[in-house]
């Protein structure tokens with residue numbers, strides 16, 4: 172199957188409210204261009220250097236999403252152009268994103284990564300850390316003028332057990348819904364830099380399940396571009 176056929180098949184089954192991020196990590200620019208020519212404008216990468224190399228040579232109407240773990244000292248390389256950072260999991264990282272965004276006169280959208288898997292290897296915040304981070308951003312909003320928290324991201328356990336994956340996705344959706352109720356209340360009083368609207372969950376193997384659990388953004392790589 173060609174990339175454009177894969178892409179069109181997936182797009183045809185996504186509900187209207189679900190955004191597709193085409194995860195193009197490790198793939199050559201020619202492959203990305205095939206997806207671009209088929210209409211795809213949002214690409215996800217997990218390494219800042221690789222994403223920047225691709226950004227430099229590809230059309231400028233592409234939205235670049237950083238979906239991988241971000242090292243603080245590399246934020247500066249993507250700050251001029253990145254449109255959404257999915258994996259924000261510490262206040263220190265958020266402060267650096269804010270600083271680099273300010274240097275570029277930008278506001279950078281971020282998702283907070285929440286730990287939902289039963290694995291030691293996945294990054295992310297637990298619920299208490301998430302709470303503390305949001306409180307900090309609300310409390311100290313003058314120091315976070317160049318970031319906007321627009322939602323949450325999570326990755327389920329790498330397992331064949333659909334029940335477990337479903338349980339984890341539903342858990343994240345519950346956290347997300349609870350926050351929306353609360354941030355609505357808070358927003359009426361103050362904050363412009365928190366606007367919970369995106370729930371990024373679901374990859375090639377589990378995106379249908381993620382969507383049925385309330386995902387609004389799926390990150391799909393191998394089902395579009397082939398295995399890596």
Ligand SMILES: *Cc1c(COP(=O)(O)O)cnc(C)c1O
Pocket residue numbers: 194196217238239326373374375376390391392393394
């Ligand atoms: C690689 C990656 C994906 C895409 O994985 P596929 O199984 O190829 O669809 C999604 N999200 C993150 C965070 C990734 O690193």
